Amino acid sequence: ITSVALVCGAGGATAQSGLPDTGSGSSNGSSASTPSYPKDDAGRSLILRGFNTASSAKSTPDGMPVFTEADLDREHAAMGTGFVRFLISWRSVEPTPGQYDQQYLDRVEQRVGWYAARGYKVMLDMHQDVYSGAITTAGVSTSNIGGIGNGAPAWATYTDGLPVPPQGQWELYYLDPGVIRAFDNFWNNTGNHPELVEHYANAWRAVAQRFAHNDAVVAYDLMNEPFGGSKQGRAFEAGPLAAMYQRTTAAIRQADHKTWVCVEPQSVGVNQGAPSALTKIDDPRPGGPRIAYCPHLYPITMDLGAGYTGIARVITDASVETWRAGVQYTAGVLGGVPIIIGEFGLDTTLPGARDYIDHVYDTARKIGAGVSYWSSDPGTWGPYLSNGTPTVLVDAVNKPYPRAVAGTPVDWSSTTSQLQLTYRPDRTVGAPTEIYLPRTGFPGDVHVTGAQVVNWDRASRLLTVQSPAGSGTVTLTVTPAA
């Protein structure tokens, strides 16, 4: 290991900012030219890279994903992830009104422990799709699982007897009258169920009471892909959605002042690049807000299976650029908050899939966003097929990246065998900056300029470095030792 400390004085070399102006002025310390980041308990800026784990949790009786500790070891060894968007469900948290299932939360806490033992950070995602697993084409079941959707418990599912005709594609169930009514009752668009959002907020408070002091849990994603029923766009996002977020944030803060509260826009249109009308959510926590913006990215061209080549690639790139601008705008509206891309994904066998994946991760890097890929489930969308064969995703994800920075990242970039990071050190942070380096590009010792090496753990692939004394920005570069 060799390291040469290059001290940048106050007027030291100005780091080129590879990040576009987010236009996000903010109340929480991020400047217009650099994004803000979630922090770990040591105060380090977190650059989150991981998977959604897992879709299988939507329908299991115990609410757990079909995912073992050995699966996590395989993921960690192969890709160096350090983050998970872990799916939980309202039907599991509150199976009967006002009764919270502590055995379910025990199971969640056990899985969180798997991740914590490997240095991961966890976002808990209160997942729903098409509202509830109690919705069937024959009416509302007493069972919380096995129906069309997932998420809400049967007791909170009111279709008011409206029809739910069979659909050839699951997405089209959102347009069925019974499904729209179930959402309209949840949001109290009907005026008949003001109690449901109250229950939802209190269910989140029960989760927060369990994880308020768990250092691995850094974020709560309040609702997956919200759908407004008969209210769409601004009428929904600036109305009942923002109101639920505000109510739920207040309930969480009664139990937990630490964890970031993540808010998503409506999925319809915004997943594909349309602007969101979400309005600012106030966070009463002492010490300043900890709100994050957690959009999903699914360009229509990719969903239509066009692949990422030719004109489809050109259209997709335009969609991603429009999506990026809209995401940075809304993050600014929310107060210059951190961005975590809660989902993006595709069929990895499509032509150009690897290039698309690289493009999304590069876009996330430029805007300082965390990423959780959809999803870790076996199959052509995920990192492994059902028989364990790796897809192109494994190599695409397994890249050098800074995981935790003792200051504010200004710019970073990496290739297979080099990582460069420019950041403004925060001298109040006692923990070192942590960088993941895959074996492929770094088979042996490393050479570091711009910082002092604290440790290079070739088993965990983690390099920790201390920034040199002095003020201003620091640029460090890591390459394999000659």
Ligand SMILES: CN(C)c1ccc(C(=O)NC[C@H]2N[C@H](CO)[C@@H](O)[C@@H]2O)cc1
């Ligand atoms: C009509 N509506 C409201 C709709 C349609 C399609 C999606 C979707 O594909 N979402 C992308 C992925 N996200 C979920 C899990 O959160 C996955 O099942 C989808 O593939 C969402 C909403």
